Amino acid sequence: MLPVHEDYRDYKPPAWVIKTVRQLLGSLSEEHVGGLAAIVLTESALVRKGRTHRVAGKKLELKKFRGFYCPKSHSDAAAVFLIVDNIIAGRPPKYWRTPFFRESHVGVVLFHEIGHHLNYTKRSVAAGQEASAEEWQRRLGGLHLRKKYWYLRPVIKPLRLIVGWLARRELAARSKTSVTHDPVRPGWGRV
Secondary structure (H helix, E strand, C coil): CCCEEEECCCCCCCCHHHHHHHHHHHCCCHHHHCCEEEEEEECHHHCCCCCEEEECCEEEEHHHCCEEEECCCCCCCEEEEEEHHHHHCCCCHHHHHCHHHHHHHHHHHHHHHHHHHHHHHCCCCCCCHHHHHHHHHHHHHHHHHHHHCHHHHHHHHHHHHHHHHHHHHHHHHHHHHCCCCCCCCCCCCCC
16 A cells, blocks of 8 residues: 655644545555555645746645645655645534545545646546646546445435535635635635
8 A cells, every 4th residue: 555654843633634545545546556655744834935836827836735746756756745734724623523524625635636646657638737637536536435435326416416506605605705816725726
């Protein structure tokens, strides 16, 4: 199994984070994570200042992302970094009590970044790097749902309609109150 490392200085993550990441990885095969050296759970304070990445022509600081993928280089192995404090920001503690919500929220980020790895090492499944990572995220998330929550299959379609309606409602509420782009919030910008 792919190793999961924790690297924090001052931040104390909830105990469920590493367990959730391992459960999500457990639904993937070696074909999906082959070539990755590790998943690193970290905090935004440890992401070096000045590290940026261009997304849709805009230069954004990596410390504001919820996660990022570092491909293999001459000196480093490929790894996925999840910035835990950014992932769980903006949600009340009660939200995280439900394992399904934990897996859904953390899984979006983890599977998106693994999607970048698959796009980089295997093949692109959509035009464009971000579009391909989004499609891989959707496929890997569906794989996890089918493996762990197989008994929910009869209610998935109605549940998707409800969740989609709630997401659209939240997005509409955000667009009325927020004028600026916030890459940390789910659904906005890079994951």
